[in-house]
Amino acid sequence: MTIYIIYKTILASVILIISLLVAMYSTLIERKMAGFFQDRLGPDRAGPWGLFQPLADGIKLFFKEEFMPNTADKFLYILGPSLTMLVALLTSAAIPWGPSFLINGKEYPFQVADINIGILYVFAIVSIGVYGIMIGGWASNNKYSLLGAIRASSQMISYELAMSLAIISIVMMTGSLSLNDIVAQQKGFHWNIWYQPLAFLIFLICAFAETNRSPFDLPECETELVGGYHTEYSSMKLGFYLFAEYINMFISGAVMATLFFGGYNFPFIDQLGLSPNILAIAGFFILMTKITFFGFVFMWVRWTLPRFRYDQLMRLGWKTLIPLAILNMVVTGVVILLNK
Amino acid sequence: MQRISNKSIIVSDKTMSFREKIYLPAIISGMIITFSHLFRKKTTIRYPEVKREFSAIYRGRQVLKRDDEGRERCTACGLCAVACPAEAITMMAAERKTGEENSYREEKYAAVYEINMLRCIFCGFCEEACPKEAIFLTEKLVFSDYERGNFIYGKQDLLEPVDPQNRIDVSKRETPEMLAFKQEINLRHNKK
Numbered sequence: 001m002t003i004y005i006i007y008k009t010i011l012a013s014v015i016l017i018i019s020l021l022v023a024m025y026s027t028l029i030e031r032k033m034a035g036f037f038q039d040r041l042g043p044d045r046a047g048p049w050g051l052f053q054p055l056a057d058g059i060k061l062f063f064k065e066e067f068m069p070n071t072a073d074k075f076l077y078i079l080g081p082s083l084t085m086l087v088a089l090l091t092s093a094a095i096p097w098g099p100s101f102l103i104n105g106k107e108y109p110f111q112v113a114d115i116n117i118g119i120l121y122v123f124a125i126v127s128i129g130v131y132g133i134m135i136g137g138w139a140s141n142n143k144y145s146l147l148g149a150i151r152a153s154s155q156m157i158s159y160e161l162a163m164s165l166a167i168i169s170i171v172m173m174t175g176s177l178s179l180n181d182i183v184a185q186q187k188g189f190h191w192n193i194w195y196q197p198l199a200f201l202i203f204l205i206c207a208f209a210e211t212n213r214s215p216f217d218l219p220e221c222e223t224e225l226v227g228g229y230h231t232e233y234s235s236m237k238l239g240f241y242l243f244a245e246y247i248n249m250f251i252s253g254a255v256m257a258t259l260f261f262g263g264y265n266f267p268f269i270d271q272l273g274l275s276p277n278i279l280a281i282a283g284f285f286i287l288m289t290k291i292t293f294f295g296f297v298f299m300w301v302r303w304t305l306p307r308f309r310y311d312q313l314m315r316l317g318w319k320t321l322i323p324l325a326i327l328n329m330v331v332t333g334v335v336i337l338l339n340k
Numbered sequence: 341m342q343r344i345s346n347k348s349i350i351v352s353d354k355t356m357s358f359r360e361k362i363y364l365p366a367i368i369s370g371m372i373i374t375f376s377h378l379f380r381k382k383t384t385i386r387y388p389e390v391k392r393e394f395s396a397i398y399r400g401r402q403v404l405k406r407d408d409e410g411r412e413r414c415t416a417c418g419l420c421a422v423a424c425p426a427e428a429i430t431m432m433a434a435e436r437k438t439g440e441e442n443s444y445r446e447e448k449y450a451a452v453y454e455i456n457m458l459r460c461i462f463c464g465f466c467e468e469a470c471p472k473e474a475i476f477l478t479e480k481l482v483f484s485d486y487e488r489g490n491f492i493y494g495k496q497d498l499l500e501p502v503d504p505q506n507r508i509d510v511s512k513r514e515t516p517e518m519l520a521f522k523q524e525i526n527l528r529h530n531k532k
Contacts, residue, residue, distance in 0.1 A: 037374050041384040304374040305367065 080136025098283035118179035137229035148228025152219035165325035183263035253294030413474035420466035428459035
């Protein structure tokens with residue numbers, strides 16, 4: 001039992017470190033990508049190919065002046081970015097990163113917590129994320145921050161509905177809320193994307209809105225709202241807000257890969273005849289490849305599309321995505337009933 | 341209405357077709373365009389290692405030329421200062437003493453010649469105005485500095501070295517057309 005606890009602790013720390021490292025380097029990759037999409041080279045001064053750029057950015061943020069507006073609510077002002085960061089890091093606990101390890105005949109699952117309502121847990125944590133932005137924007141006592149916070153909260157709540165409705169069809173197909181079961185059922189190449197392409201499309205669009213990324217980056221919207229909810233933030237508090245966005249991107253990539261692209265599954269996973277431990281490592285790298293692909297899609301879309309107008313955003317969410325998701329749910333239900 | 345060029349696009353408020361309303365085809369075609377840019381040749385010039393080639397007649401900081409024997413060409417006539425629209429040039433003339441024939445080409449020379457590089461707009465009028473082929477703009481840049489005073493370049497900064505190896509080549513600017521232009525009597529810089 002003690003070994004089991006130690007194993008879980010190590011796994012949790014490793015996943016924490018991996019998600020932080022991935023988020024750190026996706027800031028560099030994002031800037032590199034931005035450069036490449038615009039026929040530039042992107043940052044390449046700090047170290048070879050700019051590899052030390054995230055370190056330089058981090059150190060810079062740490063050494064910046066810690067500024068707090070004197071009309072701000074001090075407690076909430078600090079709570080905002082902390083909550084955002086905390087919530088962003090919590091989600092990774094429920095995601096199965098690979099098949100179980102087999103050491104001395106004992107099975108060690110490659111997952112921090114196999115919660116039987118895993119998907120509900122992920123959604124619950126993600127929806128707390130809006131509080132970080134809302135509290136931060138409100139506590140700043142600045143009209144731009146407040147506008148950004150209002151936009152963030154209404155946008156995230158609207159898109160969460162469509163997102164959850166899209167997921168219900170997956171849950172109906174699987175018959176389980178556990179992420180482990182959902183992945184296990186997509187064995188080999190039976191990925192959910194082949195059965196639920198519409199649900200995936202809705203989920204993808206909502207994921208852009210949930211992570212506040214372009215074309216739905218209205219909460220920060222630098223052209224109208226200075227910096228949106230983080231206008232009054234500086235130093236590492238600002239860093240936390242910006243950093244949490246990249247962690248969220250990583251996590252939503254992981255969730256998308258888990259729900260629709262078979263998680264750690266890859267074609268011919270059983271035929272290769274690999275030992276369980278090698279399979280666990282291979283599965284992990286397969287999952288990371290899928291997450292990297294989604295990260296690329298996030299960046300690709302950001303540097304292609306202009307920002308939506310706010311009424312367009314709301315119309316898309318409420319009048320298009322939610323009806324589509326309900327339709328998808330009904331059709332899935334009918335098909336499941338007919339096949340019984 | 342007659343259109344002046346074919347560049348303008350007539351904007352209409354027509355209702356969108358279904359294909360346009362679902363946005364996705366347009367989004368995907370846009371994303372293909374940006375994706376193709378990933379593999380294009382990058383336009384970045386990595387500055388300190390690679391320097392961009394300037395045009396042969398780039399107008400950078402000025403140089404005061406010497407003649408072939410290493411004597412200063414400037415006679416402190418003041419035409420450049422008059423031509424200067426930014427009033428960046430000041431000078432003080434002095435008379436050549438006996439024994440200084442190797443330093444100055446003519447009997448009068450500029451004892452002080454200063455260009456305020458913060459005022460200079462690098463228009464090149466001084467070069468056009470100079471009747472003695474003494475001042476030219478070069479490819480060199482004016483360096484940044486912390487003190488305003490350091491931007492006033494005196495003769496020690498502007499004058500080219502005596503050593504024939506280190507002379508500054510202005511042959512691309514000193515063309516026959518330029519010489520003819522300088523002697524054109526109807527132009528402003530030659531009017532009385």
